[in-house]
Amino acid sequence: MDLAVGKLKEATESPSERRLHSKKLRRDDAKNNIHDVDSLLDEEVAHFYEMEDEATINLYVTCLCALYDAWFSLTLTTAFKASQPGPGNITFDFEFFLQLAVDSLSARPDLSCAFLRILDLCSQAGLLHDFKSSVTVVERLLPFLMSFSHQIRLHTLRILRCLLMRIDSHGTGLLEESPLAVLDRCLTCERTKHCPNSLRELLATILHLHSGRTGVFKSTMGAKIVIHYLLGLLHTNLTPVWDGVVAALTSFLNPVFYSESADAGSQPRDYRKRQIASSRSKSPNSTAVTVPDDDEETTESTQAKLQWRQLCRALFWSKLTELLESEMSTSSRPPEEDDSGVSTLVFDELPIESAFLAQLYVIPDERSTSVLTNTTEAPVTFSPHRKPDWRNYRLNLWRSITPVAVGKHARFLVPIFLKFVNFEFYGCPSKANEDVLICALDLFSQMPNLQSVAKHEELCLTVLRLLTNKRPVVQQAAFKTWLNLSPKGVAPYREDLEKILSLQSFREAVRVFKLDTSVAPEDRAIVAPILIRILYGRLHLSKENLAPAVLTNLADCTDTELGILLSLIIESFYSAVGIPIEDLSAGDASLPPDIARLRASLGTNSWGRLQAICQVVENLLSFMGHRLGGLVPPSSESSEPSGSTHRPETHAPTLFRIGLLMIAITSVPSSTTVTEAKRPYSKQVKVVRKTGLALLLHLFNATGINTEAFWTPERVESVQHVVIRPYLPQLSQIAVASPGHLIICLSLACSQKAYLSANFLTQDLLTELMKLLLHPKVSKHVTRIIIEILWNMIFLPDVQVIGRLAVLPHHGSLIEYLYQRMLALRSLGSSQARKTLNSASEVLQREFKLLGYLTVPLDNTEACFLSPDQASRLLIGLLPFLMKTFARKSTTATPLWLRRRGAQETKLPQLVTEAVRTAHAIAGENTEAEILRALCPSSLGCVDAFATPGCPFLLVGLSSLDRLKMNSPASMVRDMYVI
Structure with a gap:
């Protein structure tokens, strides 16, 4: 092989520049080198299928x-023609x-193009x-x-x-x-530039490739070609040409015959007859023009046209079925794969074999669509070969069917359409797939007797599913196909439904159009x-609201329609x-056994x-939550008719x-694998x-x-398996x-x-909730929810029997938490304490009530309750907070109406009189009264809360204030609470 390459370079390369197809070598040396290379390649060609390396091939x-x-390139002169290799050699x-x-x-279409070039050279030389x-x-x-390649065609x-x-070609009966x-017309069409400048000439040539044209009619081989x-x-890659090509293909499905006269290129026979009849009536010499009559056609001609129609349709459907089946897998590739690659290649930087193959395959295809004049020299740069556009190609195939x-x-078409919808339209949505779908649906909407086709039921289900698509087109x-x-x-109701289909x-x-008023009762089920x-489908158009x-x-x-x-x-x-959907059971708790596999299927x-x-589910809960259990349904004894009663448990x-x-x-877990296409x-x-949680919360609170x-136990176990257990270990x-x-919201609803x-x-x-409550960095909102959960479990009448037993092991x-909370409240200033009381008064009341609950010892000796020392320690933090919260500012300062803006306050000598001492005493009495009211917000509702054995601990702490009198208003209030 190396020696063959060396001989090849001697025969084809110029010493001054590296250019392919050189014609400046001397003929004598070229003949000797060609014979040597031919003898070497004769031994290598038999092992072509054993070559695995792409560079070697x-x-x-x-x-x-x-x-x-x-x-x-030597043009086979007399000296070289006599010694040319014979056709029996394997290289020929x-x-x-x-x-x-x-x-x-x-x-490898580039290699196929090279082999076809060799066959073309041999056929033109007469070796066949x-x-x-x-x-x-x-x-x-x-x-x-x-093929999609111009050079291969x-x-x-x-x-x-x-x-x-x-x-x-003779002796074949009517054909x-x-x-x-036909071949000459195809060659003319292929040699014409496929660019906008040559569009008219190209379309005119394609027009003569219709099935009824002279040269195509009665030629079986011509029709195949x-x-x-x-x-x-x-x-x-010239969009205006597609309509002409599709029309030519359609002519083989519905053959139209043209006359042999000169104007047959633009006028069919029936139209030409009407024009001739009109011109004859206006002509003074009416006998000069004769109109051919349909009866003049012989039986042989009629039979020939009938056979030709059958033959053309058979040829058309044989290739169409083959292409539609083969392109199903090719067109389903993602579009990202088709756009990868280099945009421009430099010719002189390529290896010699790549440059040679590009000169034979890529560059001629690129020049066939270029407006520039074709040249034989290699370009400086060129673009890689454009990959075939299988999506638009398949669309044009569907357009050619009438x-x-x-x-x-x-x-045959119905199974292909069903496969396309299920695996491509829904699996890989794109504008090209939507165009194919609309074209196929338009075809089915015009087909006669569509109810009797094979897989009619599956086609009905697919069309019904397509009615839920958000795209109006x-x-x-x-809808047209469903009609x-x-x-x-x-x-x-076609007109009304078409108005609804239009945005x-x-x-x-x-x-205006509603099921109750606009549809007859017998037609409502349809x-x-x-x-x-x-x-x-309209619910998915979020932009339209x-x-x-x-x-x-x-x-x-009705409930059936809501279902x-x-x-x-x-x-x-x-x-x-x-x-x-067919792989899952109809039970509401049916889930795939492997949840990770469910996520991987996305x-x-x-x-x-x-x-x-x-978004659809959220709108459904907002507008129709009352139909889904949000309200208690009316009883059977109500005045409403039985037919209008809704049952929310049907849809739960x-x-x-x-x-x-x-x-x-x-x-x-959010970490994705390497094989996942998109995170x-x-x-x-x-x-x-959040939407799944909203549905579960709706079912909890409905x-x-x-x-x-x-x-049921099955549903409870499903929630434990799917919702709680995966998140519970890392909740804190x-x-x-x-x-x-997720768990915090569900716990609040369950409490x-x-x-x-x-x-x-x-x-x-x-x-885990108590660990989260004791976390040093837990937020105030999370703390508030956990306190509410505990408060619900301890104090709600319906829950406290079960809730207090559940909370019992977590009293410690x-x-x-309450001790840390009191220490935090103690460190607040007066203004911060007042702000805290105003912003979190409900939370403070629940915390104080939990504190009072913990001072009540039960018969269970294993329970953890507050001891007197713990109660005193909690009061050390609680009382300063309450004092700072309700302490009022002294009224002996300068009145506001005596102050001037920018004026300094004059310090007056403090005169301690009996009136001042009385005012301070009254302020202290008011402070104690406010403390008691904070501990017991309602004098009527909190008597039972403080009539407990643990209440004296609080009163002992309060009585330590020296400035309180036994006959003060606060003492009277306190005595009332103790009683």
Whole structure:
């Protein structure tokens, strides 16, 4: 191989500059070098399939192609022509090179182009004159015409023309036309610049490739060539050409025949006959013009057209089915992969084999779409080859199908459409996939007898699912298809539903059209699912703020119709997460066994869709929470009719399932694996978790739901497994400054009902809450919520029986908290103490009441209560705080009306008189009275609280104040409380 490369460089490279395809070598030396290289490559070509290194393969193909370029560049003079290699040599084996081109077409189109160039050179040199199986080879060459590369299509057309010139096309019955005229038109079209400057010429050439044109009609091989070539021409990166190519492809599905006259290029036969008849009536010599009549067509011509239509449709559908099936996997690749790579390449910086292959493949394709004049010199820089646009290519394939001529092929299109919707439209949303979807739906909406196609039921379910899409254009296309599928009950309401589908008339239409007043009772079961799905799609348009109008329309829906709305939320959630609905059981507590696997199934754009679903759920709770258990339903003895009674417990399992799934996908640790495509934003995760928590809190607090009947042991265990246990070990660290933490909010809701407290507020949970309460950096809001939880468990009448027993082991932690709290209150100044009392008076009252509860010893000797020393120690911090809070400023200062702005206060001599002493005494009495009122805010409601054995400890501390008199007002109040 190295020697071959050296000989090749001697034959092709100039000493002064490194340029490919040099023509300045001397012919005598070139002949000798070419023979030497040919003998060396003859031994290497047999081992081509054993080469694994890409650089080795590129080098071999470069040497092989350069050999033939150098050989044919000598123009085969008389001296060299006599000694040319024979066609029996392996390096000239047409079958072998064709097989190499076929094998490398999909993976390495640049190598396939090089092999086709060799075959093109050999065919132009006339080395294929003894080739026997030309028809078979033509069939093998047809797939190259569908390539996205201009150079591959050009080489294939040139090879086909050389082969077909040796094929006798006669003797085939009615289809006796030669395909050479078609090949010439295809070559003309391919040689024309695919740029805006040549658009008119290109479209005119494509117009002559219709199935009814002269040269195409009655030529089977010509029809095959045209169909394959048009399918390849759809790859052209020139959008105005697509309509012409699609129209030409459609002509093979619905063949239209043109006359052989001169004006047939622009006028079909029927239109031309009408114009001739009109001109004859206006002409003075009316007998000069004769109009051909349809009866003049012979039976043979009619049969030929019928056979031609059948043949064209068979050829069209055979290639279309193959392409639609093959492009399903290719077009599903993410768009990020198609945009990677270098934008510009420098020709002189590339290796010799890469530069040579680029000169054969990339650069000609780039020049075919350029306005500049084609040159034979290598460019300085060039762009990498544009990758095929499979998304728009598939869209054009669907556009070429007409509804009239589908017929029995609908059984093939429906499964492909269902697969596309389930795996691509929902799996990889994009504008291109939406265009394909709308085009396919428009096709199905016009197909006759769509109810009898295969998989009719699955198609109905898919169309109903598409009605919930938030895009109005998708909903409108799906509604048109549903009208072609649905029973007749929807037809009378078509106009009203179309107004709802339009954003311009939505608000007015949804206000007028309601199920109770606008729909007949016998049609409600048919119209309601359609309307609810359309309105559900409108709920996802957050920018339009349509939630009030939508939910107001659905306020009077039945429980069955409300269940449809909730089922749509679950379906949307499963679709966003990537869980097949068929794989899950119908139970409300069904969850995947591995929650981490549930989180791993989330796609790249799943969190954005989950955010939209969360917004829908929040709006549903805000506007229709009364229907979901927010209010107690009317009893059966009420005056309302039985049909209007709503049962909120019907939808509670669905809400529980949605909330539990939302929390489950966020309960996995935030650290992502390397294989995860995209890490979600923390805000997205918080929104989903917050919505799931809101649903659970709604179920906890709903007055219309029977708590004991709904919260079964299975549901309690599901909440413990999904919600509480994953977050409990780190609660004291991560919830220091998070009053809205999941466990804290659930604990607050559970502390208000005895049944929930007994099932959810376990000892492990209370232990973590007390650790959090004693944390040195815990925030005031978190402290306030934990104190409220403890207060509810101890003092609420319905909960205190169970709550006091649950809190009993944690009295020591609570006393420690109160001691630290009193020390903190003692260190406050007077102004800070007053501010604290004003801003946290409710918290202080609960803390004081907890303090009073801890002074009450129970019969249980193992309980931890306040001892007299502990009570005195707490009062040391409590009393100074209360004194600072309620101490009033002396009134002996200068009155406010005597002060002037900027004037200094004059110090007067202090005269201690009996009146001053009396004023101080009265102020002290008022202070003690305020202290007692703070300890017992209500004189009527707190008598029982202080009529306890632990109350004297507080009174002893208060009596230590020397300035209090036994006959003072404060003493009277105190005596009243003691009694």
